[in-house]
Amino acid sequence: MNQLEIRDLWASIDGETILKGVNLVVPKGQVHALMGPNGAGKSTLGKILAGDPEYTVEKGDILLDGESILDLSPDERAKKGLFLAFQYPVEVPGVTIANFLRLALQAKLGREVGVAEFWTKVKKALELLDWDESYLSRYLNEGFSGGEKKRNEILQLLVLEPTYAVLDETDSGLDIDALKVVARGVNAMRGPNFGALVITHYQRLLNYIVPDRVHVMMDGRIVAEGGPELALELEARGYEWLRERVKEEA
Amino acid sequence: MQVLDKTQVEAISQALGEPGWVLERRLKALEAFARLPYPSKKDEAWRYTDLSEAPLEGEVETPKGLRLSRDELPELVKRRLEKTDVSGFLVFVGPDLVYAEVPEELLAKGLVLTSLAEALKAYPAKVEATLFQGVYTEDKFAAQNAAFFTHGAFLYVPAGLEVEKPLGVFKVLEGGKASAGRSLLFLEDNAKAAYIEEYLSSDLSPTLHLSATEMVLRPGARLRHAHVQTFGHGVWHFHRQRALLERDAVLNDLVVNLGGRYARSEVASELLGPGAESEMLGLYFGHGQQHFDHYTLQHHVEHHTRSDLLYKGAVKDEARAVFSGLIKLERGAQKTDAYQANRNLILSPTARVDSIPQLEIGANDVRCTHGSTTAPVDERQLFYLQSRGLSRSLAQELLVKAHLADVLTRIPLKALRAHLEAVIEEKVRI
Numbered sequence: 001m002n003q004l005e006i007r008d009l010w011a012s013i014d015g016e017t018i019l020k021g022v023n024l025v026v027p028k029g030q031v032h033a034l035m036g037p038n039g040a041g042k043s044t045l046g047k048i049l050a051g052d053p054e055y056t057v058e059k060g061d062i063l064l065d066g067e068s069i070l071d072l073s074p075d076e077r078a079k080k081g082l083f084l085a086f087q088y089p090v091e092v093p094g095v096t097i098a099n100f101l102r103l104a105l106q107a108k109l110g111r112e113v114g115v116a117e118f119w120t121k122v123k124k125a126l127e128l129l130d131w132d133e134s135y136l137s138r139y140l141n142e143g144f145s146g147g148e149k150k151r152n153e154i155l156q157l158l159v160l161e162p163t164y165a166v167l168d169e170t171d172s173g174l175d176i177d178a179l180k181v182v183a184r185g186v187n188a189m190r191g192p193n194f195g196a197l198v199i200t201h202y203q204r205l206l207n208y209i210v211p212d213r214v215h216v217m218m219d220g221r222i223v224a225e226g227g228p229e230l231a232l233e234l235e236a237r238g239y240e241w242l243r244e245r246v247k248e249e250a
Numbered sequence: 251m252q253v254l255d256k257t258q259v260e261a262i263s264q265a266l267g268e269p270g271w272v273l274e275r276r277l278k279a280l281e282a283f284a285r286l287p288y289p290s291k292k293d294e295a296w297r298y299t300d301l302s303e304a305p306l307e308g309e310v311e312t313p314k315g316l317r318l319s320r321d322e323l324p325e326l327v328k329r330r331l332e333k334t335d336v337s338g339f340l341v342f343v344g345p346d347l348v349y350a351e352v353p354e355e356l357l358a359k360g361l362v363l364t365s366l367a368e369a370l371k372a373y374p375a376k377v378e379a380t381l382f383q384g385v386y387t388e389d390k391f392a393a394q395n396a397a398f399f400t401h402g403a404f405l406y407v408p409a410g411l412e413v414e415k416p417l418g419v420f421k422v423l424e425g426g427k428a429s430a431g432r433s434l435l436f437l438e439d440n441a442k443a444a445y446i447e448e449y450l451s452s453d454l455s456p457t458l459h460l461s462a463t464e465m466v467l468r469p470g471a472r473l474r475h476a477h478v479q480t481f482g483h484g485v486w487h488f489h490r491q492r493a494l495l496e497r498d499a500v501l502n503d504l505v506v507n508l509g510g511r512y513a514r515s516e517v518a519s520e521l522l523g524p525g526a527e528s529e530m531l532g533l534y535f536g537h538g539q540q541h542f543d544h545y546t547l548q549h550h551v552e553h554h555t556r557s558d559l560l561y562k563g564a565v566k567d568e569a570r571a572v573f574s575g576l577i578k579l580e581r582g583a584q585k586t587d588a589y590q591a592n593r594n595l596i597l598s599p600t601a602r603v604d605s606i607p608q609l610e611i612g613a614n615d616v617r618c619t620h621g622s623t624t625a626p627v628d629e630r631q632l633f634y635l636q637s638r639g640l641s642r643s644l645a646q647e648l649l650v651k652a653h654l655a656d657v658l659t660r661i662p663l664k665a666l667r668a669h670l671e672a673v674i675e676e677k678v679r680i
Binding site for chain 1 (some may be wrong): 628629630631633634635636637638639640641642644645648649651652653654655656
């Protein structure tokens with residue numbers, strides 16, 4: 001039961017159904033990729049996993065280590081060990097990264113975190129990401145470039161050490177150097193106690209974060225699954241052939 | 251029974267042992283008070299304010315001559331004294347100056363910090379030159395204060411004296427009867443000081459509190475002033491202040507409203523000489539049924555003057571706040587810089603803010619901007635913070651503090667800032 005399981009998930013926003021019966025399992029200890037064309041519902045799935053109140057779940061379930069998290073608020077899900085790296089991290093002027101990150105760590109651990117303990121943790125993460133300490137006193141994402149925002153998401157990932165992470169198009173808008181840094185962060189998390197779902201439109205990121213499995217989403221459901229070679233095939237052939245095949249099967 | 255009458259004015263003046271000219275001014279103010287009607291929603295400046303539950307016509311408390319040792323001070327004050335920036339201060343309990351502590355070295359240099367009544371005896375000329383210059387009978391409540399005030403603080407900083415550590419006054423309101431007090435701050439040429447007024451009380455039955463602060467800044471004088479109101483429930487607080495800034499004088503002003511049932515702050519800076527500068531900060535956070543009114547005036551009379559106003563607030567529950575700010579430039583006020591911004595955060599659908607920025611420009615070679623925003627708390631920000639494990643209430647608290655941060659960070663008084671942060675935190679959690 002050590003897995004993130006999405007079971008026949010249907011969800012909508014403003015009356016429009018986006019997810020139409022998603023089934024997907026990410027076992028702990030594995031990194032899976034979720035690919036698919038624009039508008040397939042990949043990002044929606046990420047947000048729903050994190051508990052975005054803008055979406056309505058119509059049907060189905062999300063299970064974390066066998067336990068439904070559907071009725072839990074976003075913060076309760078986070079405390080259970082779920083983490084979403086946002087595609088568009090939100091700017092929060094007036095709140096410094098250091099202050100926020102320490103509060104988040106305290107919430108996660110359910111106890112006070114001393115300054116020394118906090119800094120030890122953060123410094124390690126900063127070094128791995130090749131990031132300057134001065135960022136910590138900046139306001140959360142305010143005025144950050146796209147790359148800085150993504151790096152900040154990975155910083156949070158490394159400090160909060162979730163059991164399951166969903167990375168929503170963390171590669172979009174990144175140059176190759178930033179991409180490598182992000183991949184380094186995610187790969188550092190890999191191990192028997194960490195599972196991840198890496199959402200991406202392109203295969204590029206998967207050169208640096210090699211997935212154990214690849215799922216392909218189209219029109220709100222998973223239409224294909226395979227090993228890392230599936231990502232390469234999609235890169236070479238595009239999504240059209242798959243779309244045709246899905247049509248034929250229907 | 252008519253209690254707010256001539257007999258009472260005379261009794262107060264006599265009890266305080268005031269000179270004849272003060273009684274005369276009091277009686278003139280009484281005439282204005284009797285003539286002026288209580289404001290109603292028909293008055294433009296009161297259209298958002300409901301005074302129907304205000305304890306307007308009650309008796310004013312009278313001085314009892316109470317004195318206390320530092321140990322005997324009310325707990326509210328003692329707690330504040332543990333963590334305060336001020337090094338010299340007065341404590342008023344009701345109408346009585348119960349305790350004073352002013353560093354000897356400052357007194358030796360000619361600084362005065364005492365009650366108005368004392369100052370009228372010891373330094374009559376200094377008081378006569380300045381009292382009622384800033385605030386007198388501008389409206390019903392100002393007139394009531396001028397006629398019936400029972401206590402006041404007087405700060406005098408002689409020319410050239412720069413006082414590094416802040417001074418201040420703590421006023422504890424006892425409740426029941428109405429209370430009216432004043433502060434008169436008089437800085438001579440190139441003098442420098444910081445002065446914090448703190449208004450405290452426990453939860454009270456409906457009680458009227460009137461305060462007036464007059465600031466006279468002679469050329470080159472620099473004053474940092476804070477008016478901090480953290481009354482308990484039940485208090486109706488009417489505050490009016492006016493600063494007169496002569497050539498090159500600089501005022502850094504802060505008005506804070508966090509407590510009470512109702513608080514109204516009418517705050518004016520008069521830039522009367524070239525080079526005069528006024529920073530005006532405001533901070534408010536209302537909960538429950540609280541209603542805070544802020545009426546501000548940046549009055550540029552002379553050329554080459556500068557004012558910069560930033561009022562930020564938040565409201566939750568059914569609280570209401572009003573900001574009405576006027577930048578007024580006289581014809582001679584060329585080369586003026588005037589800025590005004592009011593930003594509001596609304597935390598509940600039943601809370602409300604009305605923001606009215608206004609400009610009245612009589613000069614053409616000026617730089618002037620004003621802006622106002624009022625918005626609910628950003629659900630995207632809340633979701634982002636929550637997705638990292640912060641509870642909704644903690645996330646809200648963080649966003650309120652973040653919203654108020656740019657005012658807080660402009661307050662260099664560390665202990666005051668920490669105190670305000672603590673009160674804000676408490677209020678978010680209510």
